[in-house]
Structure formats: structure tokens, C-alpha cells
Amino acid sequence: MPDRDFHDTPSPQPHEEPGAGTDTDAERRRRRAQFLRELAEARALRDRVQPRRAKAARLRHAMRMRTFRW
Template identity: 70%
Template sequence: MADRDGSAAQGRGSAAEREQERRRRRASFLRERDEARELRERVQPRRARAARLRQQMRMRTFRW
């Protein structure tokens, strides 16, 4: 309860800090996810190629 009251008193500053922290964590997560995908493609090239082809087929058949 005291934390909520304290953060309410700070107002927009803490909301901006929370948003900045959320964006930083999201960017880190996306970087790690991309690294994992690249590693997976190196370790299992045939399976990764098949997955890439499936994704391309999904995009071709998707209607905008």
C-alpha cells in the first residue's frame, strides 16, 4: 500500500521509468530470441530451412 501511495505521488516520472524499463527488457528479450534462432539454424540447417520455407508459404497464402 505504501509503495502505491509513493508511486502515485511521483506521478508521470515513475510511469515513464517503468515504460523505459519495459522497453529495455523487451529489446533484450528480442535480441536473445534472434540469437537463439540463429544458433538453431546453424545447428539444424535442414530443419531450419524447412521452417523458413513453411513460413514463406504461409506469407504467400496470407491475404492482406
Template identity: 75%
Template sequence: MPDREIHDMPSRDHDPGPESEVRTDAERRRRRAQFLRELAEARALRARVQPRRAKVARLRRAMRMRTFRW
């Protein structure tokens, strides 16, 4: 990375304040919510495309839940 200038490199001694911590936490929650929405959409698509496999997975999950001891 010799062609990069020093001001392009992130500073290691920069201490983010609580304001940026809150912002990054909100960003993390937003990104996580987006990821979970996309994951649910992908699972729904898989269930539509492979109904037999989805049904078997549903039955296996139900069996696991029935045999799980609280």
C-alpha cells in the same frame, strides 16, 4: 512469512508517481529489447545447428506468406 519484519513488506497504499511510471516503462522497453535480441540470437543458433529443420521452417513460413490474403 512471520519472520519478515513489517518494513520489508511492500506497502499497498504507496502510489507511484508519474516519474516512476516513466522509469518502469523505460525499464520494460529495455528488458523487451534485450529479450528480443536474445531470441534472435537463439533462432540464429538453431538455424546453424539444425540447418535442414531451419530450411523447412523458412519454406513453410514463405508458403504461408504467399497464401496469406491481405
């Protein structure tokens, strides 16, 4: 295999999304809302698939809320 000269090969350009950094607040809020909907859906699915773990998590959360000092 021939020895390659790395100075002649072009360096890979970082991937840039079109319009990166020019997102409006409405676009950012729309993407955030979509993300939160998908996150809630994933949590609901996990709770249905693992009901015992979900119940234990609910009980731990309730205990944390009871012992929290304002």
C-alpha cells in the same frame, strides 16, 4: 517423528521483487529489447545447428505468406 502442528509454522511468503509494479516504461522497453535480442540469438544458433529444419521452416513460412489473403 513427532507430529507437527501446521498452525504454528509460519506460512511461506510469496517472492516479491523489489519495485515490482513500479517499472518505468523505459525499464520495460530495455528488458523487452534484451529479451528480443537473446531470442534472435537463440534462433540464429538453432538455425546454424539444424540447417535442414531451418530451411524447411523458411519454406513453410514463405508458403504461408504466399497464400495469405489481405
